[in-house]
């Protein structure tokens with residue numbers, strides 16, 4: 597196994613540097629038996645998470661906002677002795693998907709890298725970085741995103757590259773969730789791409805293609821990476 601890296605600046609830098617490779621690897625993983633990949637990921641997660649001390653990191657609480665349910669809001673409001681309305685005003689906002697999430701990052705409950713409401717923290721906090729769950733290959737955009745935030749995800753994804761013995765990164769195609777190769781020539785390019793700076797930029801090509809494929813049947817194409825020409 598490669599040397600374990602926990603330096604957060606280095607991981608952030610490698611997340612940007614390896615973005616295209618990571619998206620290509622995502623495409624390769626999609627072509628594999630998801631149950632086999634789950635077995636490998638669960639084993640790697642166990643080995644690697646034992647070597648990384650979350651209390652010295654806390655980066656997930658600093659770099660992203662967890663979702664929270666109404667029940668969890670109620671529990672935390674009771675604990676803090678304030679009304680749920682006041683709690684929502686102070687701590688919560690609604691994200692683009694309409695879910696309630698913590699409004700601030702670093703999270704306001706993080707003090708000296710420790711969660712002040714640890715026993716009552718939301719389920720999404722408990723579950724992070726979600727590598728114990730099944731169907732890893734159905735959540736790969738999230739994994740690639742977390743690769744630059746979480747040392748556990750970074751090291752698991754890198755070790756997975758070795759285990760899956762990828763020697764054809766750069767030559768692979770695109771694969772759907774059933775492992776069938778996608779012919780990108782048959783996927784219609786949305787009109788908005790023609791006025792986007794990133795269209796036909798080789799560095800953006802993989803992300804653009806995967807985005808177009810994932811939304812191929814949607815009535816409206818949405819792209820958060822859009823930059824007007």
Ligand code: SF4
Pocket residue numbers: 656657662703704705706707710711712713714717718721722
């Ligand atoms: S509630 Fe606790 S575990 Fe969740 S993001 Fe905030 S500090 Fe982190």
Ligand code: SF4
Pocket residue numbers: 648649650651653654655656657724725745746747748749
């Ligand atoms: S789960 Fe990842 S990002 Fe969060 S504290 Fe642990 S190593 Fe750091």
